[in-house]
Amino acid sequence: MAEMQTHTGSCACGAVAYEVDTDLEGLMECNCSHCYRKGFVLAFVSPDAFRVTQEGPQTEYTFNTHKIRHRFCDTCGVQSFARGEKRDGSPMVAVNIRTLTDIEPFSWTAQRVDGRSF
Numbered sequence: 569m570a571e572m573q574t575h576t577g578s579c580a581c582g583a584v585a586y587e588v589d590t591d592l593e594g595l596m597e598c599n600c601s602h603c604y605r606k607g608f609v610l611a612f613v614s615p616d617a618f619r620v621t622q623e624g625p626q627t628e629y630t631f632n633t634h635k636i637r638h639r640f641c642d643t644c645g646v647q648s649f650a651r652g653e654k655r656d657g658s659p660m661v662a663v664n665i666r667t668l669t670d671i672e673p674f675s676w677t678a679q680r681v682d683g684r685s686f
């Protein structure tokens with residue numbers, strides 16, 4: 569059983585940095601046109617478990633239903649997180665755990681989800 573920990577992450581150049589409280593369980597890789605292209609591995613957390621610590625210039629991108637606000641760094645193009653709502657309308661943050669800087673690469677396991685068919 570994984571334990572809840574505070575992890576730190578950032579984009580590649582460090583202009584955008586954050587902290588997230590997560591047990592790294594229930595991670596998801598999705599085959600939709602956006603997630604798959606960007607190679608996301610996502611953890612879904614509530615906004616109170618997520619804190620931006622370095623807010624460099626970012627561009628926001630939305631598509632499809634425009635409910636999820638994807639943000640990527642203007643300098644290096646890396647997307648660390650997105651903000652949106654769960655199906656029940658409660659706010660959530662989708663964190664790209666490939667941008668965590670304090671865990672070993674590939675130390676996680678993620679479920680593959682068929683987002684393309686949703």
Ligand SMILES: [Zn+2]
Pocket residue numbers: 579580581582583584641642643644645646
């Ligand atoms: Zn950057």
